[in-house]
């Protein structure tokens with residue numbers, strides 16, 4: 001268990017944008033101007049929740065029991081997690097520290113982003129009369145974090161702190177008619193699924209198409225990466241794009257592809273399938289790439305959570321527009 005001091009430390013280390021950390025700090029200090037707090041300070045306001053209009057507004061209600069909040073948790077697959085928290089805690093602040101003290105850093109970050117978005121949308125409802133749509137709010141919360149993560153990656157590429165000069169296989173300007181296809185996979189431990197992201201860009205770094213896939217029941221990210229590479233190869237073939245590079249930031253997947261040993265494991269079988277596909281595509285090469293050069297595929301892998309099985313992006317998702325000319329675009 002973390003002591004209270006430890007929990008304040010954890011709060012400031014939560015992997016979310018600084019503005020969200022400040023919000024969490026204010027919330028944990030019981031310093032957000034809810035109706036309850038305003039009334040206790042003698043401010044003349046009505047006590048009704050502006051979002052659902054059916055209850056007295058305090059933080060416990062706003063974040064967990066307001067119909068808008070409940071819909072947000074449901075849409076984000078976090079409903080069960082939140083109801084476990086609220087069943088075992090007696091106040092908003094206690095619940096917040098329970099979330100911040102959780103062992104799963106990624107889950108904590110997701111929950112904190114949704115809390116922040118609920119507060120933001122509650123304010124918009126009050127000040128602008130704009131009533132939020134839960135599914136959209138959940139997506140905006142996820143996009144805000146990914147945007148921040150991408151911007152941070154971009155900064156660390158521009159100002160590498162400890163790593164030496166970046167050298168990546170296949171990192172050359174692309175000749176005309178060549179494409180670059182980045183693949184990434186991520187594990188969603190709470191729903192026991194792997195998300196796969198694939199993005200295809202033209203020789204000048206522009207978005208051609210993208211795909212997000214969700215594989216329920218798969219637990220291994222490296223297997224997911226190989227499935228992603230296999231999908232990417234079949235897809236390039238289908239699109240008639242026969243020249244270029246497929247890139248993955250998973251060393252194990254790339255090593256499995258290069259291995260000539262006979263291997264009957266799931267990884268070995270997938271790798272053999274990819275090698276067979278590659279044999280019929282002589283102008284396509286698979287390379288390992290540093291993680292920070294794989295940000296867009298990573299975003300699409302994360303986005304897979306929001307789709308039933310898969311989704312094809314004909315337009316770049318809003319959150320990554322403007323990121324196509326990161327160093328990974330090879331121009």
Ligand SMILES: [Zn+2]
Pocket residue numbers: 049050051052053054055061062065066067068
């Ligand atoms: Zn309400």
